[in-house]
Amino acid sequence: MFQALADPSRRIMVERLSRGPASVSELARPLTMSLPAVVQHLQVLEASGLVRSEKVGRVRTCHIDWAALKTAEDWMLERRKNWELRLDRLGDFLAEQEKG
Amino acid sequence: MFQALADPSRRIMVERLSRGPASVSELARPLTMSLPAVVQHLQVLEASGLVRSEKVGRVRTCHIDWAALKTAEDWMLERRKNWELRLDRLGDFLAEQEKG
DNA sequence: TGATTGGTTAAGCATATACTTAAGTATTGC
DNA sequence: GCAATACTTAAGTATATGCTTAACCAATCA
Numbered sequence: 001m002f003q004a005l006a007d008p009s010r011r012i013m014v015e016r017l018s019r020g021p022a023s024v025s026e027l028a029r030p031l032t033m034s035l036p037a038v039v040q041h042l043q044v045l046e047a048s049g050l051v052r053s054e055k056v057g058r059v060r061t062c063h064i065d066w067a068a069l070k071t072a073e074d075w076m077l078e079r080r081k082n083w084e085l086r087l088d089r090l091g092d093f094l095a096e097q098e099k100g
Numbered sequence: 101m102f103q104a105l106a107d108p109s110r111r112i113m114v115e116r117l118s119r120g121p122a123s124v125s126e127l128a129r130p131l132t133m134s135l136p137a138v139v140q141h142l143q144v145l146e147a148s149g150l151v152r153s154e155k156v157g158r159v160r161t162c163h164i165d166w167a168a169l170k171t172a173e174d175w176m177l178e179r180r181k182n183w184e185l186r187l188d189r190l191g192d193f194l195a196e197q198e199k200g
Numbered sequence: 201t202g203a204t205t206g207g208t209t210a211a212g213c214a215t216a217t218a219c220t221t222a223a224g225t226a227t228t229g230c
Numbered sequence: 231g232c233a234a235t236a237c238t239t240a241a242g243t244a245t246a247t248g249c250t251t252a253a254c255c256a257a258t259c260a
Contacts, residue, residue, distance in 0.1 A: 002105040007248080011102070018179035020186060025206065035207070037249055044247095058206050058257045066183065069176055076173040079118035083166065086120060107218080124237065135237070137219055144217095158227040158236045 001072045004048035009033070010041050014064065017051060021063040101172045104148035109133070110141050114164065117151060121163040 004010055013027050028038040042062065045051035050069060053062040105111060113127050128138040142162065145151035150169060153162040 002102050002111070005102040006106040009248090014179065018182045023206080033248085034250065036209085036251085039208070040248075055207085058255095060207070064179075064183070066180065069179065073173055073176040073180070076169055079114065079164075079169065080166065080173070082118045083164070109218090125235090133218085134220065136221085136239085139238070140218075155237085158225095160237070 001048045001050060001068065004045050004050050005072070007041065007044075009038075010045055013038075013041060013045065014050065014069075017062060017064045021061050023059045023061055027062065101148045101150060101168065104145050104150050105172070107141065107144075109138075110145055113138075113141060113145065114150065114169075117162060117164045121161050123159045123161055127162060 005014065009031055012030060016022055016027055016030070024039060024042065025035070027042065028035055031038060042051065042053070046053065048068070049065055051062055052065050053060050055061075105114065109131055112130060116122055116127055116130070124139060124142065125135070127142065128135055131138060142151065142153070146153065148168070149165055151162055152165050153160050155161075
């Protein structure tokens with residue numbers, strides 16, 4: 001997931017998809033690269049679980065899997081919470097010191 | 101930043117640092133690779149701004165830059181908010197339809 | 201039916217990444 | 231001072247990544 005978000009082009013694609021579903025060529029429009037390259041990025045995003053797509057007729061429509069995005073967000077939140085807990089315990093300890 | 105978090109070894113390092121500062125060899129302990137490899141990962145983390153370190157005597161002490169971690173978290177939150185806003189507008193639209 | 205649109209497959213290539221080992225350089229403890 | 235500790239530097243290598251072009255397939259439309 002972080003791997004998938006590591007590339008700037010892929011982040012542009014995710015950014016676009018965060019505003020709603022889009023076809024492959026719509027995703028390609030703002031990017032200065034060939035269509036196959038865009039499809040390869042799309043494959044990375046799909047493999048990571050961040051994006052899903054269905055093909056209807058000849059157009060493939062892509063959209064974000066919001067639960068997956070939240071997973072990455074939560075990982076970081078978890079680290080931050082860990083830290084805040086630590087600060088709290090330090091605070092308690094210092095308060096104990098004060099009293100004692 | 102996402103690039104930095106893309107590697108599992110580096111995430112282990114960040115995980116460790118989220119529990120408090122650590123020296124280079126402490127960071128290396130759980131990892132099955134040479135010390136220079138760990139230092140290279142550390143350089144990536146520092147370059148991304150996620151981690152900082154100071155050397156005192158012969159030991160380098162590393163710690164997370166929490167503001168930087170929050171930046172990545174916020175990027176994802178921003179995408180989610182975008183989406184929720186869209187859902188809200190859709191909701192409003194449907195409510196309008198209902199009324200009209 | 202034949203051109204166009206939208207996407208896919210395959211092959212190849214240049215650069216980046218994630219390591220390795222070997223050989224340093226400072227501190228610190230005895 | 232001498233050894234151990236805690237890195238640091240340098241050089242090399244294998245694999246992964248991010249592209250490219252060329253050729254292909256399948257749905258649409260004039």
